Amino acid sequence: MRRTxxxxxxxxxxxxxxxxxxxxxIGSEVEWSYxxxxxxxxxxxxxxxxxxxxxxxxxxxSNVQVMKTLQSRNGGFFESLxxxxxxxxxxxxxxxxxxxNIVHHMLPFRIDTTFSFIALSRLKGAKLIIGxxxxxxxxxxxxxxxxxxxxxxAKSGLxxxxxxxxxxxxxxxxHNDLAKSMLIERGLSAAKISVVPTGVNSQPAxxxxxxxxxxxxxxxxxxxxxxxxxDILYALxxxxxxxxxxxxxxIGDGPNRPILDRLVLELGLEDAVTFAxxxxxxxVQSYLKKSTLYVSTSxxxxxxxxxLEAFSWGxxxxxxxxxxxxxxxxxxxxxxxxxxxxGPQALADNLIRVCADQKLYxxxxxxxxxxxxxxxxxxxxxxxxxxxxxxxxxxxxxx
Numbered sequence: 001m002r003r004t005x006x007x008x009x010x011x012x013x014x015x016x017x018x019x020x021x022x023x024x025x026i027g028s029e030v031e032w033s034y035x036x037x038x039x040x041x042x043x044x045x046x047x048x049x050x051x052x053x054x055x056x057x058x059x060x061x062s063n064v065q066v067m068k069t070l071q072s073r074n075g076g077f078f079e080s081l082x083x084x085x086x087x088x089x090x091x092x093x094x095x096x097x098x099x100x101n102i103v104h105h106m107l108p109f110r111i112d113t114t115f116s117f118i119a120l121s122r123l124k125g126a127k128l129i130i131g132x133x134x135x136x137x138x139x140x141x142x143x144x145x146x147x148x149x150x151x152x153x154a155k156s157g158l159x160x161x162x163x164x165x166x167x168x169x170x171x172x173x174x175h176n177d178l179a180k181s182m183l184i185e186r187g188l189s190a191a192k193i194s195v196v197p198t199g200v201n202s203q204p205a206x207x208x209x210x211x212x213x214x215x216x217x218x219x220x221x222x223x224x225x226x227x228x229x230x231d232i233l234y235a236l237x238x239x240x241x242x243x244x245x246x247x248x249x250x251i252g253d254g255p256n257r258p259i260l261d262r263l264v265l266e267l268g269l270e271d272a273v274t275f276a277x278x279x280x281x282x283x284v285q286s287y288l289k290k291s292t293l294y295v296s297t298s299x300x301x302x303x304x305x306x307x308l309e310a311f312s313w314g315x316x317x318x319x320x321x322x323x324x325x326x327x328x329x330x331x332x333x334x335x336x337x338x339x340x341x342x343g344p345q346a347l348a349d350n351l352i353r354v355c356a357d358q359k360l361y362x363x364x365x366x367x368x369x370x371x372x373x374x375x376x377x378x379x380x381x382x383x384x385x386x387x388x389x390x391x392x393x394x395x396x397x398x399x
Contacts (some may be wrong), residue, residue, distance in 0.1 A: 010045035012261035016091035018050035031188040088117035119165035127393040131173025134302040199378035200308035214245035218291035223254030316364035336367030
């Protein structure tokens, strides 16, 4: 169902932070912040200033304050603390210079682990919005060595500070029902929580897909333990027994690449697997456009943006039930999922099932495209809900 944007709102908004990085070339939550900032700031009546760590030349919208720091996307505990302190100083300075209606902590924000100095500050009448809020990752691969030790020691303290910040918010945007449930379990009122998924860009050239004689699987992710690419290789080996021409393209790189290289050799998949390496997000789209199925075997996924990007090309998804991807597949009807505990054989069974049934494949492809046009459309579904939250917060009502 398409929603009508509420254009009556007038507000000065600070996205603090928008994200550590503003770019449309990286994908995932980095692009979420870019899309939200660019689309919200372009609306009549909205004056938005986005505070970030760094940005690149893909950031074209105006009125963006860029803070040059050493912060990387996967910085450790101390780097994160430094980043949030610099964000705090920037928005406090702005708060004293102009009439700010809304302070919006966009990204990153995970339940139990994200803290901002906003929790300790007076907002001088501005309303605090937090979101999109994500569930915590069950497998933490972003910190190493001493930073990891500090993170573990600070875990209980971060949970308390995280909850303090959430309680301070006038409204919270959860990106799926699971995140909302976790927030309610922590004592937050359901009345101040809205569920708004993150969106994806539609592809004007996308059409309903048809099964080729030689199916091409694609997956795009970091090659890490959590992403669990090895299970795709095992599933591919099983599926090849029924569909000899099936192949796989792996987009991305990471510490598990040597392990995966050896596994490809052990399974005899040298002619069926291509490691395409890391690439800008717009190049990823060219692979998705030509693919037959997108595969996700991540052990833990707070969302599943790559699934939505596949959907935007009409590409169905076969995945493990890993929270993010499986929730999207269930809501859209654009894919099949299997429990992680059922392993690669069950994943292979779903691959074979979809690749052997043109009617099922067409249905999944049609559902994928339909969900992008309605549920996950930035302009038709996502941004109007954010504006609704902004307006309700300014009026002191529930969204």
